[in-house]
Amino acid sequence: ETTIMLTPSPGVKPEFLATVEPVSMTGSRQQFSLPFEVVLDGYTREPWSSGAVTHNSEDTNGWKSGYLLSTDGRNRLPGFLKYLRDRKKACLAKFNDSTASTKAIVVVPFDPPPIPPEQLPVGTDRAQLLYVMYLPDDRVLSKGKQPEATDPNKQLHIEQQKQKEKQQRMEQQQKIQREQQLLLRQKQMTQQRNTTQSTSTKKGFGGGILGNLLGAQQKTQNHLDVVRSKRRNTDLAPDLTSGAAGAITSFREKVAADLEKFKSDNGTFVTKVSISLASLVNSVPIEEREKVTMDVFKYIVYEQVEEVGMDKWIAAKEPTDFIDEIVVAVYKEGHAPADVLEDLNKADLPEELKGLSRHMADTQSKSAQRKDKRSSEVIMRQNAVGEDNVVVLNTNKRDRRTLEQIQKDIREGEAKKSRFD
Numbered sequence: 001e002t003t004i005m006l007t008p009s010p011g012v013k014p015e016f017l018a019t020v021e022p023v024s025m026t027g028s029r030q031q032f033s034l035p036f037e038v039v040l041d042g043y044t045r046e047p048w049s050s051g052a053v054t055h056n057s058e059d060t061n062g063w064k065s066g067y068l069l070s071t072d073g074r075n076r077l078p079g080f081l082k083y084l085r086d087r088k089k090a091c092l093a094k095f096n097d098s099t100a101s102t103k104a105i106v107v108v109p110f111d112p113p114p115i116p117p118e119q120l121p122v123g124t125d126r127a128q129l130l131y132v133m134y135l136p137d138d139r140v141l142s143k144g145k146q147p148e149a150t151d152p153n154k155q156l157h158i159e160q161q162k163q164k165e166k167q168q169r170m171e172q173q174q175k176i177q178r179e180q181q182l183l184l185r186q187k188q189m190t191q192q193r194n195t196t197q198s199t200s201t202k203k204g205f206g207g208g209i210l211g212n213l214l215g216a217q218q219k220t221q222n223h224l225d226v227v228r229s230k231r232r233n234t235d236l237a238p239d240l241t242s243g244a245a246g247a248i249t250s251f252r253e254k255v256a257a258d259l260e261k262f263k264s265d266n267g268t269f270v271t272k273v274s275i276s277l278a279s280l281v282n283s284v285p286i287e288e289r290e291k292v293t294m295d296v297f298k299y300i301v302y303e304q305v306e307e308v309g310m311d312k313w314i315a316a317k318e319p320t321d322f323i324d325e326i327v328v329a330v331y332k333e334g335h336a337p338a339d340v341l342e343d344l345n346k347a348d349l350p351e352e353l354k355g356l357s358r359h360m361a362d363t364q365s366k367s368a369q370r371k372d373k374r375s376s377e378v379i380m381r382q383n384a385v386g387e388d389n390v391v392v393l394n395t396n397k398r399d400r401r402t403l404e405q406i407q408k409d410i411r412e413g414e415a416k417k418s419r420f421d
Helices: 077-087 152-204 208-226 244-264 286-291 294-310 338-348 352-384 405-418
Strands: 004-005 013-021 037-040 042-044 064-070 090-096 103-108 129-135 270-276 313-315 325-331
Touching: 037 090, 037 103, 077 090, 077 129, 090 325, 152 208, 244 270, 244 286, 244 294, 270 294, 294 313, 313 338
Parallel strands: 004 037
Antiparallel strands: 004 013, 013 064, 042 090, 064 129, 090 103, 103 129, 270 325, 313 325
């Protein structure tokens, strides 16, 4: 029997996992022996740790495999194997081989091969079986030997890929060298041209202020000829898919599609178009948001209503409590309410007519007030006739002028009278 210990994590004392013994399979015999105690303290995902690889006694790499049966009755192997399957990694242990001076390795793969039922002894519980792979000398792995055979086609593909990558690197290096040579040649030509121009300038013009001025002018002109400024392409059409233009275009298309759908629905006579300024300018850069205002979107709505409705529909803004959100109601021909039509007619009057109508209303109101006052005075006088104890007030008003104003009025009246005399 062999006791298998498991280290949960590095630096932790190993814990008991299971007590196992080899299973005598029908038609085969055990090819390896394990020590009294084996400590599983490592994990790996290397290809050689997979149970899908066939290891037999004729394997030139020295791998052997077999089944071990748990005899302790604690039923810990199923949970351990599920842990390996969920993480797709194998557990391994290394120990000194008793038959040689090498370090052997035992691997518990996460994907063991199917258990052949015809080779199992009668009454064996499959849940308590543990498939292990045994390698007497772990130096085989360090030499780079793999348990599976190498595919010739795959190796050829790898070589071709390496040759292709090498050729691409060489072409890239050659391209970089050609670009560097071209830049160096251009730099040399520019330096030579500048040297020639400076020499010709010194020879063509004499000394003094005028000669220096003419030489500097020609040198500047030569530099402008050599180094041309980048021409700005102003012929390109503006981008209508991003920024403020993109927001306006997408909103116009959405409103047009909604109105076309409203036009095709013969059973609907009223629709509403909502305008939320915050959501419409959300994707517009900050420096362009001054171009997309609420008035712009309102104009787009009214414009689309006129185009789709062919000047027969009526659009009216509904009252709202928010500044950046409005709702525009659109009515088909003959279905607009009376109050909406009245508001539209009032809005269509010019300012002169609006002022005239207000003046006429004020005049009529004042004349009605005067008429009511006169009629009330007449009724009051009629009621006062025949009554001795009734005194009518406010018929003879008190003279509230000052003495100076009275004397002044008298003198003016006498002057006017003397002129007529």
